[in-house]
Amino acid sequence: MSRENGRLHLWAFLQGIGFFPGGWREEKATPDAVFQRSYYERIARLVEDARFDAIVFGDQLQGRDAAGRTPGRLAIPTLDPFTLLAVMAGVTSRVGLVATVSTTYNEPAEVAAKFAALNFVSQGRAGWNIVTTVHPNSPWNFGEPELLEKSARYARAQAFVDAADAFWRQAAGLPAANAADALRNQWFDIAGTLDFPTSPQYRPVLVQAGQSPDGRNFAAQSAEAIFCPAPTIDAGRAYRDDIHERARALGRDPSKMLIMPGLAFILADTEEEAQRKHRHVLELADDQLCIEYLSESIGYDLTRLPANQPFPLDEICAACEFPAEDVRRMLTPAVEAGLSIADACRDYARKPRGHAIFVGTPEQMADRMETWIDAGACDGFTLQPGYMPSELELFCAHVTPLLQRRGLLRREYQGPTLRDHLAAGSPA
Amino acid sequence: MYLSISIDVSPRDGAAFAQLAQQADRIEQAGADFVLLAHETGAGTLEPGRLEAVVTLPWIARRLATPVVVAALPAVHSVPFHIARALSAADFLTAGRVGWLPLLQGGARFDAAYGDAYHLPPGDRVAKHDDFIRATRALWDSWDQDALILNKDSGAYLDSAKVRRVDYRGPFFATMGPLNAARPPQGHPLLVRDLDDVAGDDGAGSAIPADVVLGGADRLAGVEARGTVRLLKVTAATLEQGEALVRDGKADGLHVAGPDAIERVEALRRRHTRRPVTGATARARLGLAMPANPYSKKVPA
Numbered sequence: 046m047s048r049e050n051g052r053l054h055l056w057a058f059l060q061g062i063g064f065f066p067g068g069w070r071e072e073k074a075t076p077d078a079v080f081q082r083s084y085y086e087r088i089a090r091l092v093e094d095a096r097f098d099a100i101v102f103g104d105q106l107q108g109r110d111a112a113g114r115t116p117g118r119l120a121i122p123t124l125d126p127f128t129l130l131a132v133m134a135g136v137t138s139r140v141g142l143v144a145t146v147s148t149t150y151n152e153p154a155e156v157a158a159k160f161a162a163l164n165f166v167s168q169g170r171a172g173w174n175i176v177t178t179v180h181p182n183s184p185w186n187f188g189e190p191e192l193l194e195k196s197a198r199y200a201r202a203q204a205f206v207d208a209a210d211a212f213w214r215q216a217a218g219l220p221a222a223n224a225a226d227a228l229r230n231q232w233f234d235i236a237g238t239l240d241f242p243t244s245p246q247y248r249p250v251l252v253q254a255g256q257s258p259d260g261r262n263f264a265a266q267s268a269e270a271i272f273c274p275a276p277t278i279d280a281g282r283a284y285r286d287d288i289h290e291r292a293r294a295l296g297r298d299p300s301k302m303l304i305m306p307g308l309a310f311i312l313a314d315t316e317e318e319a320q321r322k323h324r325h326v327l328e329l330a331d332d333q334l335c336i337e338y339l340s341e342s343i344g345y346d347l348t349r350l351p352a353n354q355p356f357p358l359d360e361i362c363a364a365c366e367f368p369a370e371d372v373r374r375m376l377t378p379a380v381e382a383g384l385s386i387a388d389a390c391r392d393y394a395r396k397p398r399g400h401a402i403f404v405g406t407p408e409q410m411a412d413r414m415e416t417w418i419d420a421g422a423c424d425g426f427t428l429q430p431g432y433m434p435s436e437l438e439l440f441c442a443h444v445t446p447l448l449q450r451r452g453l454l455r456r457e458y459q460g461p462t463l464r465d466h467l468a469a470g471s472p473a
Numbered sequence: 474m475y476l477s478i479s480i481d482v483s484p485r486d487g488a489a490f491a492q493l494a495q496q497a498d499r500i501e502q503a504g505a506d507f508v509l510l511a512h513e514t515g516a517g518t519l520e521p522g523r524l525e526a527v528v529t530l531p532w533i534a535r536r537l538a539t540p541v542v543v544a545a546l547p548a549v550h551s552v553p554f555h556i557a558r559a560l561s562a563a564d565f566l567t568a569g570r571v572g573w574l575p576l577l578q579g580g581a582r583f584d585a586a587y588g589d590a591y592h593l594p595p596g597d598r599v600a601k602h603d604d605f606i607r608a609t610r611a612l613w614d615s616w617d618q619d620a621l622i623l624n625k626d627s628g629a630y631l632d633s634a635k636v637r638r639v640d641y642r643g644p645f646f647a648t649m650g651p652l653n654a655a656r657p658p659q660g661h662p663l664l665v666r667d668l669d670d671v672a673g674d675d676g677a678g679s680a681i682p683a684d685v686v687l688g689g690a691d692r693l694a695g696v697e698a699r700g701t702v703r704l705l706k707v708t709a710a711t712l713e714q715g716e717a718l719v720r721d722g723k724a725d726g727l728h729v730a731g732p733d734a735i736e737r738v739e740a741l742r743r744r745h746t747r748r749p750v751t752g753a754t755a756r757a758r759l760g761l762a763m764p765a766n767p768y769s770k771k772v773p774a
Contacts, residue, residue, distance in 0.1 A: 069625070069630065070625045070628060071625075072625075074625075076623045076625070076630070077623055080565045080566075080655075081565070081566070082535075082566040082567070082568075085566070105653055106554065106653075107653060108615070108636070108650065108651035108652055108653040109653070110636065110637075110638065110651055113637070113638055114633055115631070115633050115636035115637075115651060116630075116631075116633065117622075117629060117630060117631055117632060117633040118628050118629065118630055119630060120630050121630070121631075121653070123653045123654065124561075124562040124565065124566075124654060125558045125559040125561070125562040125563075125654065127527070127528045127531075127559060128528075128531045128559055128562035128563050128566060129531075129562065129566075131528050131529070131530075131531040131532040132531045132532065132535070132566055134532050135531075135532050135535040135536075136535070150552075150554075151552075151555070152550075152587050152588070154550075154583070154586035154587045154588075155550070155551075155552070155555070155587075158525040159525050159527070159528045161524075161525065162524050162525035162526075162528035162529050163528050165482075165489075165490065165524060165529075166490075166528070166529060166532040166533075168490060182649070185648075185649035186554045186648050186649055186650065187552065187554060187648065188646060188647035188648065212586075233588055234588040234589045234590070235585070235586060235587070235588050236584075236585040236586075236588075236589070237582065237585035237586055238586060239523075239582060239583075239586045240523055240582075241523060241524070241525075242482045242489050242490075242523055242524055244490065329628075331628055333628070334628065
């Protein structure tokens with residue numbers, strides 16, 4: 046099945062109004078449509094027609110409100126991923142639907158029930174991007190004073206996935222030899238599972254985005270597909286080799302997992318035009334927006350400070366909601382370079398979240414993707430349109446046909462389930 | 474006359490998906506006003522179904538294109554932040570047609586599945602049910618209805634003064650907010666209550682008035698008619714009495730249960746034409762007021 050699926054896999058990460066913080070202000074962006082059903086139905090059909098493996102939505106367990114102030118210029122349409130994907134399931138029959146869900150402030154019963162429902166209404170197309178919660182404000186929404194310590198978060202995550210799997214196996218009537226241990230241990234005290242209606246692909250495809258050593262081990266142990274940032278081919282290859290090695294050490298076959306680095310993009314007919322569009326979307330993120338954007342990453346309201354002065358580092362570190370040593374490490378280079386708050390924030394907002402950014406023509410983008418695949422740097426890409434929906438439309442109309450002509454991307458789906466699209470085989 | 478019915482996945486798994494879709498299409502055709510995503514026992518008790526309702530709702534609402542669609546959920550096991558967030562999105566994507574039905578009945582299997590910490594003495598269950606509703610509503614109220622601006626030219630996305638931490642602290646739940654989702658189009662999705670459910674627990678009812686209530690004639694008699702939609706629970710055997718009670722103003726509509734509930738709703742709709750569907754949201758169509766937002770700090774103009 047792998048050959049017919051093509052050598053290159055595409056996932057669509059369609060969070061909010063796109064990748065760039067200023068993108069919502071673009072002429073062709075539709076910030077109001079992301080609150081409407083018809084928008085999700087249209088882009089779901091578009092992505093399925095372009096033969097992507099899956100659509101992914103991220104998630105957070107806190108509002109954006111650094112130090113109690115919600116940004117006024119940053120677009121934050123963070124609608125619940127299950128809700129969006131369930132809507133998309135209603136108008137598609139093949140494309141996978143991947144929800145990001147934390148193992149930190151949830152219970153296995155609830156998460157197992159939700160994925161059983163998403164897998165049911167999509168008839169076997171659900172995926173779970175398993176995350177742990179690291180934002181310092183999240184615990185406050187669940188009546189907890191502070192976050193779990195990091196290695197405990199991953200220990201809980203693994204136990205959580207094992208417990209959820211016991212729910213799905215028992216509902217599907219599959220053997221679950223370790224169910225007793227999975228349900229009662231240091232984390233959980235579960236006396237009985239729930240009786241879900243069954244559907245193809247008995248459980249969601251497991252997806253992970255491990256970066257730290259603990260995170261990479263967790264991904265190598267459980268994930269069928271892995272997201273990562275990879276700014277260069279070498280970085281991509283190093284990450285993929287590392288994950289494959291960890292998987293082999295755990296007795297897993299590395300060919301059963303896809304490495305899918307993020308790739309944001311801006312497309313146009315000519316390179317000059319694409320560069321102009323890129324400059325424009327960066328300009329739309331004005332100083333106030335960029336200052337709000339960085340405020341959210343450190344948990345400190347920088348909008349109250351004079352923008353033309355450098356960061357008052359001690360003052361910020363004494364009051365920020367994120368760990369002070371991390372914030373100090375992050376801001377020190379700007380202070381040492383003598384940058385004003387506005388300049389430092391603008392630099393930061395230009396390269397959101399460390400992902401690779403492609404700017405150019407469809408032909409150039411197809412070339413770049415092919416080069417990465419040939420170099421063994423990845424198995425495909427998690428695409429992040431610069432803004433929505435027009436950049437996604439450009440990709441589907443102009444890059445997809447090139448990839449298909451080159452024999453890299455499937456022309457037809459090879460099966461009905463998300464697991465069929467990954468050609469990752471049946472989970473053991 | 475309002476007509477209400479519940480919909481549930483069939484116990485026969487092989488055809489369950491196709492049957493659920495067909496059932497939804499038929500109920501849409503029949504012209505029901507309320508559809509509860511819930512399991513209804515032979516005795517007329519409502520419980521959360523096998524198929525998780527909050528995730529199913531946005532999918533099934535495409536087929537159930539006109540009624541209020543109501544998610545039944547386990548009241549003492551659900552988490553306010555997750556429910557507030559999911560139902561906000563669902564209310565937006567259905568243009569304000571979402572209801573929620575937090576239930577105590579059927580809770581035993583959730584006690585086992587969620588873990589021992591969730592097992593409560595009966596006396597605490599109604600208190601936790603009410604606390605769950607208050608905490609969830611507080612999170613919806615962490616945004617003002619008009620917080621979003623979305624002005625591309627000025628770059629104003631929302632009004633920062635209209636989103637805030639609510640720091641809700643109740644006996645069972647504490648939640649800070651703000652929610653990472655805007656206040657739903659209905660303000661709060663419609664709170665639906667089975668009066669047999671909450672009262673059945675230990676005799677003490679909920680202290681929080683619901684938008685829509687279901688129950689027998691006795692229970693409905695104790696409900697303030699203004700500001701509440703009262704749905705009388707009937708089966709084929711009690712249908713005629715039920716129609717008479719609605720005619721006499723003792724109820725605003727019928728919730729039809731039993732194995733032939735769809736046929737009964739179809740027949741009732743032929744006799745009682747539907748009220749014209751007007752108003753931006755279900756709350757407006759039902760003549761129910763927008764909930765006040767106690768956290769809102771309106772600046773004088």
